[in-house]
Amino acid sequence: MTTEEKVESAAPVPTYEDLREKIIYQVEHYFGDFNLPKDKFLLSKTQENEGWIDLDVLLTFNRLRSLTTDREMISKAVLSSDSGLIEVSEDRTKLRRNPERPLPEAFKQQFLDKTVYVKGFPKDTPLDDLIEFFKQFEAGCVKMRRYSYNREFKGSVFVLLPSVEAAQKLRKAEGLKYKDNELILLMAKEYSDKKEAEKGATKKSARKANDNDDKNDLNDLAKFEETLAKMDKKPGVFMILTDIKKEYEIDFKQIKEFFNATANKVAFVDIDAEQGRAVLRFSEANGAKNAAAELATDGKIIIKEKELPIEVLEGEAETEQYKKQAQIKMARFENERAHRKRAGQHRHEGYRGKGGKRPARGDRRNGGDGPAEKRTKVE
The missing domain is CATH 3.30.70.330 (RRM (RNA recognition motif) domain)
Structure with missing residues (x-):
């Protein structure tokens, strides 16, 4: 193979326009609400030097380094972002999270303020109909609440909105109906406080199951935002x-x-x-x-x-479809989680169903591990 042929067969070097969106996503992920609180190394660095972090430090992270090691390209891409999350130093060698965008104090606070609890839907309502219904409020995610023991829809949802203002607008939608059903609307924080007040009158085991369901629902809202952010949103697809x-x-x-x-x-x-x-x-x-x-x-x-x-x-229809794709991924994740939970219950119950007994030790007929001579013929 000649030198010219080698040059022609080499993979093209990605340009700034090819990488700009990927660089912005990756850097904003590092400094974002979801990742930064859990990244002990990066979080400790933000406590030094007024929050400024040298690009050399960020380039020790594999995902960013796999995109580019060009510091000027990274700073240029971040400067072009309109999110306002990250600042670039004057010499373009350091980045920091915008001091006016402090991290949320806790995980719950991050999502409760943008989440509305809505109750009153028929038990056979499909997810597609719920998504379509809440489009009028620009909902990001609609989380169907299900009973943990049989996965049936409870008739209530958590709706994640793009902002606190949008959530409050939905909360104040008096007389909102789905078909002929008038809906009950509460901010997620109101719902959480209400459940806390009811705890004294609820059995401990049932309360624990409900608390776990609520926690899983809120975790899924966080998972939805992460899934949507990570999607490679190409136009016209x-x-x-x-x-x-x-x-x-x-x-x-x-x-x-x-x-x-x-x-x-x-x-x-x-x-x-x-x-x-x-x-x-x-x-x-x-x-x-x-x-x-x-x-x-x-x-x-x-x-x-x-x-x-x-x-x-195109446009808004395309944006809504990306949200729907993220929810499809989340539904798949939820089904897999429920399947794993059921499988764990079956293992605990000896694969004999709820209330079944484990095989007695020594009883080979029932799958025990006693000596062969103790087996008896079963007619």
Whole structure:
């Protein structure tokens, strides 16, 4: 291979525009409300030198260093952020968290002030309907509250809003109804105080279960914010297909194969068979736009000789879809957690169900480990 051929085959060096958003995300993650309180090393550094931390210190962190070791590029990217979270020193060699943005005193305070408890929904209400309902309040996350023992919906939710002001606006929405049901609205702090007042009249075991459920719900709101922040939010990647009738027998594999046969690769397909609707997320930025321009005629594509209307999400619709994707990830996490909990209960109960007895030691018929000669024939 010649020198020229080696140069041509080398991977392109990422430019500032390629890395800017990733640098901002990573540095703001380090100094953010979720990470900084738990990072003992970085937190101790913020107590020195009026909070200024040398870029050389930050470049000992693997994730930032894997993006770039160019100090000027890092400071330039952080300066371009409009979040106001981080300040850059005049000589561009140090960063610090904005002194006017102090860390929340505690985990609960960070989320309680932006969270509203809402009760009064029918027990069969699907999550999609709840998300759609709270769009009018610009909700970030809607957390369905479930009973820990059977995972059934309690009819109440925690709603995480983008700001304290937005949360208070929802709290003051008097007479708010879902269909014909009037809803009960409380700030999460009000709800927490109310539960504390009821503790004296509640059995200890039930109280403990309820307290754990509430703690898990608030932890999930934190997990949602972290999940949403970490998502690689590329523009123009969501496409909606509609009018997918059941008799068409079009599944997610066929949709994915249709697009992957072109240069427009699909990373995710979610089909709602009842609504005849599919959500697609493309791998590359503007993948949905490019696919629509290349494959659609009069706003429709043809799969298995069937015309399907399409819509490429942009602006607020795209933002809402990213929130929904984060909630899908959170729901998967919640289901896995419930599964692990049930598996642990089964192990504790000897796989015989609640109230079942463990095999007696020495009884080989029931799975014990006694000597073989003690086995008896079972008719």
